[in-house]
Amino acid sequence: MFNLKAIVNSRNVQKLELIGVVVGVIFFLLSLLASLQFFRFQHLLFDITEGRIEVPAEALKRDIERSIVTGIALNTNAQVPFMLNNVIQSNPIVLAIEIKNPATQELLWSAGKRPASSKLSTESGSFSKRHVPSSDSSSTPVFVQQWPIVDALGLTVAQLTFISDKAEAIGIANKARTQLINLALTLFIASLLVLAPILFLLTLKLDKIVASAKAVMLGNTLDQNTIFTSEVCQLAQNAQDAKNLALAANSALAAFSKTTPT
Helix, strand or coil, X not given: CHHHHHHHHHHHHHHHHHHHHHHHHHHHHHHHHHXXXXXXXXXXXXXXXXXXXXXXXXXXXXXXXXXXXXXXXXXXXXXXXXXXXXXXXXXXXXXXXXXXXXXCCCEEEEEECCCCCCCCCXXXXXXXXXXXXXCCCCCCCEEEEEEEEECCCCCEEEEEEXXXXXXHHHHHHHHHHHHHHHHHHHHHHHHHXXXXXXXXXXXXXXXXXXXHHHHHHHCCCCCHXXXXXXXXXXXXXXXXXXXXXXXXXXXXXXXXXXXXXX
């Protein structure tokens, strides 16, 4: 009796382990899907936020280059500060704008207040450059984007740098991450509540089928309804019948051989 209880308990433990593995795989897949969707959304959100800055930045870049073509030196053009302040007032997300000499990194013009924690890249290019905020909790997360200012000959005479606020985008990303985590947990709990009983019932049914087929193979008597409703039991019964028929044929052949005179 003790051995029977041990066998039953071991089978129940195996069922629970199987269910735990399936649930773990589902949780891993849901977590992976949620992570991929979050990083995809965050990348798209940052691209859209930076895209909002590119429009006024390109317009300001064209205005400055147009003034250079007219022969006015950039470092003596008194209209540049007004243009920079106008862009900052029209775009609250922009914290500061700087124009530097690309060779000496000398600051020619600036407007707005640049956060002390932000560090500008010394590279120049016609594409946006993201700045990764410092890990210090007091630092201000910002986007840093740079464009070259060229003269009529196509030579780079200055570097235009936009420093914009990243806190709003990070806040939206954090909110989206929380919602994704809640959704993933909800789906996991729902799958656990739905799949766990189904898997447990399936394992019980499988154990019953295997036990019935084993009983048939061993020659034990079973309910005919159980045999008819189970294909595995029918297969085992057919195999057992074929075995019994072969044994009967062999016995008959052996008896016939003994009774036949040589």
